[in-house]
Amino acid sequence: MRKLTFLAAVFSLFFFVHHASAQQADVALGFGTVMAPGAASCDNLNLTCAEKGGLYPTVGFDVILHRRIGFAYDVTWRGSQGYNPLLGQNYRPIINDFNLVFQPRLGKKVGLDLVGGVGFQDTRYYGYQPTYSCYALGACFNSSFHFVTDLGGGLRYYFWHHAFIRPEVRYYFINNNTTDFTGNHIVRVGASIGYTIGPE
Numbered sequence: 001m002r003k004l005t006f007l008a009a010v011f012s013l014f015f016f017v018h019h020a021s022a023q024q025a026d027v028a029l030g031f032g033t034v035m036a037p038g039a040a041s042c043d044n045l046n047l048t049c050a051e052k053g054g055l056y057p058t059v060g061f062d063v064i065l066h067r068r069i070g071f072a073y074d075v076t077w078r079g080s081q082g083y084n085p086l087l088g089q090n091y092r093p094i095i096n097d098f099n100l101v102f103q104p105r106l107g108k109k110v111g112l113d114l115v116g117g118v119g120f121q122d123t124r125y126y127g128y129q130p131t132y133s134c135y136a137l138g139a140c141f142n143s144s145f146h147f148v149t150d151l152g153g154g155l156r157y158y159f160w161h162h163a164f165i166r167p168e169v170r171y172y173f174i175n176n177n178t179t180d181f182t183g184n185h186i187v188r189v190g191a192s193i194g195y196t197i198g199p200e
Contacts, residue, residue: 120148152188
C-alpha cells in the first residue's frame with residue numbers, strides 16, 4: 001500500500017509539473033544516520049534510549065513554483081529495527097515532513113536546498129502480543145506519534161545533465177519525544193542522489 005501511495009504521488013508530481021506553472025520538480029533518494037545529544041546508554045528510570053545511530057534511507061520530492069520557492073515532502077526511516085533492552089522490544093522511527101523549500105543558485109552546476117516545515121514521527125514498536133489486526137492486516141506493531149518541526153539544508157551539485165548529488169543536514173525538534181527516547185532533539189546527516197524534472 002505504501003509503495004502504491006508513493007508511486008501515485010510521483011505520478012501526480014509529473015502531471016503537476018507538466019500542466020502547471022511549476023518551474024521544476026526534483027525526486028531524490030538518500031542515506032544517512034541520526035545523531036542526538038546525550039549518552040548512548042539507556043535511561044533505566046524512564047525506560048528510554050537515545051534516538052541515534054542506524055542507517056536511515058530517505059525518499060523525497062519537491063515542486064518549485066516561483067522565484068526558486070516551492071514545496072517539498074520527505075520521509076526517512078530507520079532501515080533496520082533498533083532494540084530497547086529495557087522494554088525488550090524492537091522499534092523503528094519513521095519521520096514524515098512537509099516543507100517550504102528555497103533553492104538559490106550558486107553557479108551553473110551548484111545550488112542550495114534550504115528547507116523548513118512540520119511533520120510527524122511515527123515510532124513503531126514490534127514484538128508485543130499479536131492481535132487480530134496483526135494477523136489480518138499485517139500491522140504487527142504499536143505506533144507512537146509525535147509532532148515534528150524541522151530545519152535544514154543541502155548543497156546540490158549537478159554531476160551529469162539533470163542528475164545531482166546533495167550532501168545534507170536536517171535538524172528535528174520532536175514534541176514529547178521523551179516518552180519514547182531520551183531527548184526531543186535529533187540531527188540527520190547524509191547525502192542524496194536525485195534528478196531534476198524541468199530546467200535545473
